[in-house]
Amino acid sequence: MIRIALMSAALVVCTTSSIAADIDNLKRDAWSWLDTQTQVLEVANQNIWSYAEIGLAENKSSKELQDLLIDNGFSVESGVAGMPTAFIATYGDSGPVIGILAEFDALPGVSQAASPVPTLGPNPEAGHACGHSVFGVGSAGAAMAIKELIASGAFEGTIKLYGTPAEETGIGKVYMLRAGYFKEDDVILNWHPSDQNRASYGNTKAIANVKFMFRGSAAHASAMPWSGRSALDGVELMSAGVNYMREHIKPDARIHYVITKGGGQPNVVPPEAEVWYYIRADTFEDVTSYFGWIKEIAEAAAKMSRTELEAVEIQSEIHEMITVRALSEQTHKNLSAIGAPKWGDQEITFARTTQLEFQDPFGRIISDDTPALATHIQPLPDEPTPARASTDVGDISWFVPIGGLGVASYGYGLPTHSWPVVAATGTTIGTKALVTAAKTMTATAIDLYTDPALMERVKADWRKSRGDAPFETLIPARQMAPVSVR
Ligand SMILES: [Zn+2]
Secondary structure, three states: OEHHHHHHHHHOOOOHHHHHHHHHHHHHHHHHHHHHOHHHHHHHHHHHHHHOOEOOOOHHHHHHHHHHHHHOOOEEEEOHHHOOOOEEEEEOOOOOEEEEEEOOOEEEOOOOOOOOOOOOOOOOOEEOOOOHHHHHHHHHHHHHHHHHHHHOOOEOOEEEEEEOOOHHHOOHHHHHHHOOOOOOOOEEEEEEEEOOEEEOOEOOOEEEEEEEEEEOEOOEOOOOHHHOEOHHHHHHHHHHHHHHHHHHOOOOOEEEEEEEEOOOOOOEOOOEEEEEEEEEEOOHHHHHHHHHHHHHHHHHHHHHOOOEEEEEEEEEEEOOOOOOHHHHHHHHHHHHHHOOOOOOHHHHHHHHHHHHHHHHHHOOOOOOOOOOOOOOEOOOOOOOEOOOOOOOHHHHOOOOOEEEEEEEOOOOOOOOOOHHHHHHHOOHHHHHHHHHHHHHHHHHHHHHHHOHHHHHHHHHHHHHHHOOOOOOOOOOOOOOOOOOOO
């Protein structure tokens, strides 16, 4: 219920336009309040960015966000769904209930300093190459601003900030959902660092995250190789089979792998080997079908190498995103009202340098008229944009309407999971992006708390888009989250 509406009704002087003006004032107050928090948010990002902890090991990063939220009056439940770094921060005890998602995991092998040229970063093992440090802090900022409004009596409701670990392996939200979280919320909001400013209205790919373990037997690789069986042969034959399979799958499919165990040294026939696959397609049905095919290839590879396919371990599996037009429209309106981040000369030079440095080994990726940093808001497309990557936000979208946005956080045209993203998100470029994201999510939440008709439209759009297909999963029943991602 909106208090301003109730007060106005009592005075019998209220008009629709005066309510709209009140809502605009609430948003402006929230944006000003967020401006006063910029330094606090910047420090939190600097810390999480420097820790650069990979999935399920985000101990310091998770604590940084939890402490920030506790300092701002939230009650925090930590270590939820069997994951020590997963947490839920809550403020309020009435409806509507809005959740905001925060991610904070880094990527292995992409260390980078806050420098526009390739330079090792504070954690030599990993870096925030998907920008999840700014993601987490921007989301926390939005939750803090909304809490201020609820605390001041501007409207009634509950705000929840979900600390969701290990997004890069599609684990955090999937296992939190399996533990029963998210499902009671009215709407969930999130954002993601991008090279552009846009309300999300796009599909994402379904994905299975699977490890295949082969068992052979060790023997001297020169003296008596006929006495050994190489588990690595099993892995290599399997991947050769999968690479032949590629010709006969739909173009939207993506299959990639890394060999996580391949033996100790060349003079020992490897007795164990492991290959880690991500199997993606635009729909859960196609991922299920490709997974079945790949499992048969693995079994055949074990036969060919006279080894054993010891285990097929599904770490996680994620569904494609259910889009919600009404939420995308509202987010677009708010982002357009706030505007793109305003970049200074130093930031523009920094981003341009990363573009030029990055394209050097790969050939030209920018032209002279490519902007260094996005300065406008992309129009909202009529139809959802095609899926490129995956996110574990997808699974939640099958149970609750999800709205989101992207904000320019690094040089235009650069790919995520690359060093320039780490570099830029560790500077004021990242700070400006996260504040813009926080303002947009706050404004959309204000609309949802204060306009029951909008909330209804959002739910109706979601129901239409969702349909009534059952939610099935490849993850075995009762399986808990893994303890580590590697
Ligand atoms: Zn990401």
